Amino acid sequence: MCAPWHFVVLLLLSGASAWPVIRPWSNGYFGYDGTLLRNNDTNRTSRVLNFFPIPVSVECPSDDGRRTGVCLNVYECRMQGGRANGPCALGFGVCCVFTATCGADIVNNMTYFVSPAFPALSRDAAVCNVQIQKVAPSVSQLRLDFVHFNLGQPNRRTGVCESDVFVMSGGVTQNLKLCGQNSGQHVYYDVENVKDPINIVINLTHNNLFRMWEIKIIQIEFTERAPAGCRQYHQGSSGIIQTMNFADNGRHLADQDYNICMRQEEGMCSIAYEPCDENSFKIGPPVLSDPGSGDGGIGDSRDCDDKIVMPCDSEEFLMPESSGPGVCDLLHCGSSFCNQGEKPCRIESSSTPFNIRVQFGPGIREESPEDNIGMCLHYEQLPCYV
Ligand SMILES: *[C@@H]1O[C@H](CO)[C@@H](O)[C@H](O)[C@H]1NC(C)=O
Ligand SMILES: *[C@@H]1O[C@H](CO)[C@@H](O)[C@H](O)[C@H]1NC(C)=O
Ligand SMILES: *[C@@H]1O[C@H](CO)[C@@H](O)[C@H](O)[C@H]1NC(C)=O
Ligand SMILES: *[C@@H]1O[C@H](CO)[C@@H](O)[C@H](O)[C@H]1NC(C)=O
Numbered sequence: 001m002c003a004p005w006h007f008v009v010l011l012l013l014s015g016a017s018a019w020p021v022i023r024p025w026s027n028g029y030f031g032y033d034g035t036l037l038r039n040n041d042t043n044r045t046s047r048v049l050n051f052f053p054i055p056v057s058v059e060c061p062s063d064d065g066r067r068t069g070v071c072l073n074v075y076e077c078r079m080q081g082g083r084a085n086g087p088c089a090l091g092f093g094v095c096c097v098f099t100a101t102c103g104a105d106i107v108n109n110m111t112y113f114v115s116p117a118f119p120a121l122s123r124d125a126a127v128c129n130v131q132i133q134k135v136a137p138s139v140s141q142l143r144l145d146f147v148h149f150n151l152g153q154p155n156r157r158t159g160v161c162e163s164d165v166f167v168m169s170g171g172v173t174q175n176l177k178l179c180g181q182n183s184g185q186h187v188y189y190d191v192e193n194v195k196d197p198i199n200i201v202i203n204l205t206h207n208n209l210f211r212m213w214e215i216k217i218i219q220i221e222f223t224e225r226a227p228a229g230c231r232q233y234h235q236g237s238s239g240i241i242q243t244m245n246f247a248d249n250g251r252h253l254a255d256q257d258y259n260i261c262m263r264q265e266e267g268m269c270s271i272a273y274e275p276c277d278e279n280s281f282k283i284g285p286p287v288l289s290d291p292g293s294g295d296g297g298i299g300d301s302r303d304c305d306d307k308i309v310m311p312c313d314s315e316e317f318l319m320p321e322s323s324g325p326g327v328c329d330l331l332h333c334g335s336s337f338c339n340q341g342e343k344p345c346r347i348e349s350s351s352t353p354f355n356i357r358v359q360f361g362p363g364i365r366e367e368s369p370e371d372n373i374g375m376c377l378h379y380e381q382l383p384c385y386v
Contacts, residue, residue, distance in 0.1 A: 059110075060088040060095035068216070069097035070110060080108055102128035105197070106217060109135050112147075113200070113215040121210040128204070131197040132217060140192040140222040142171075147214040149182035152206065154245065158363035159254035159372065163205045170198040176231075178253065180245030188226045188233060227353065230261035237265045237381040240276060243358055243374035252283065252306065252374035254363025262354040262379060269384035270350035273377045275337050280376035283307065283360075284367065287334030304333035305361035308375060311351045335371065348382070 058071045063086025071088040077096035084094035098111040115122045152164030161179035168176040172190040226233035275281045338345035
């Protein structure tokens with residue numbers, strides 16, 4: 001919510017000795033004449049009293065409810081290149097929304113990177129670049145929320161993003177490369193100790209293909225970051241997880257190796273996964289399991305180039321009962337998340353943290369897209385027994 005009333009009251013009532021306390025909230029203020037009064041260690045008490053400062057980094061909803069902005073005073077919003085989207089802080093501030101498109105330098109937290117004609121579709125070939133500057137050296141991750149992410153599909157037989165491609169580079173880990181339909185997905189990108197700007201390039205190589213994107217980019221301090229190694233971090237005790245480009249006529253992408261992490265919620269000790277529907281696990285052609293063994297999963301799937309890996313408590317994994325239902329497997333690929341024929345399909349694991357690793361190879365083999373739709377799972381955390 002926007003700045004509560006008591007912040008403003010506190011500012012008005014407090015004496016000069018209180019200034020150091022409020023300083024961390026703000027980058028600077030405007031006087032009534034519009035001049036920027038930067039925070040500084042110099043004395044500025046007398047100048048500071050003739051306006052209503054709004055604490056920065058207080059989120060607010062835009063007036064159409066669709067976006068999130070930062071509550072700023074109207075001058076500050078204009079000065080930083082944002083757009084006022086309705087009031088906040090009881091009318092003392094405006095909900096300032098930042099957007100950027102191709103060619104821009106992104107310098108504000110919580111900026112929406114949109115396609116050139118947004119909300120209309122873009123259909124021409126183009127190369128679109130943006131640079132993201134960290135708003136503070138302490139920023140340790142970027143979180144990208146794909147409100148809309150509609151680019152061209154990868155090669156349907158290999159999963160390689162050959163024509164349209166989104167590439168993010170300049171961070172600590174490998175470049176992030178995506179294409180296809182990823183609306184509703186999110187990613188974390190590690191930028192700890194990175195000083196140079198982070199680059200996003202979206203290459204649109206064909207004319208007459210319709211694309212649109214709207215990507216909310218949030219800069220995250222070290223203390224608020226997702227656990228190391230998690231490209232996706234889902235919060236809440238239940239939810240849906242999907243591989244990238246899980247969509248109608250989609251195909252999972254080649255060359256992916258990352259963790260999907262679920263935050264372990266309070267009082268929860270294990271997690272259960274179920275496919276979203278009967279067709280929501282297709283990672284390579286069906287695995288032929290040894291008809292005698294009855295536990296198709298483990299030995300057979302080790303050969304898969306593309307696979308989902310679930311952590312297992314290794315002791316549990318070695319126990320003979322581990323082939324029974326309800327115990328997690330290490331590797332999953334083929335046309336079924338559970339062992340062949342197991343219905344209903346549900347896998348529980350109490351191994352923490354709650355992570356699933358997605359490992360898709362380089363896309364050197366050609367396979368039918370129908371066998372490679374990817375994965376959609378519903379997860380639910382289960383309470384600890386007391
Ligand atoms: C802070 O004050 C110092 C000394 O007066 C000055 O040199 C510096 O430019 C000021 N910084 C800002 C951001 O105004
Ligand atoms: C601020 O003002 C006080 C009293 O006028 C003075 O003692 C102090 O040195 C000043 N501080 C700065 C950073 O100028
Ligand atoms: C994007 O397209 C340009 C020009 O066609 C090309 O030089 C560049 O290598 C492409 N970048 C990526 C990441 O595909
Ligand atoms: C950026 O905004 C988000 C959302 O309001 C906030 O959680 C985060 O701390 C901000 N980052 C910085 C560096 O202020």
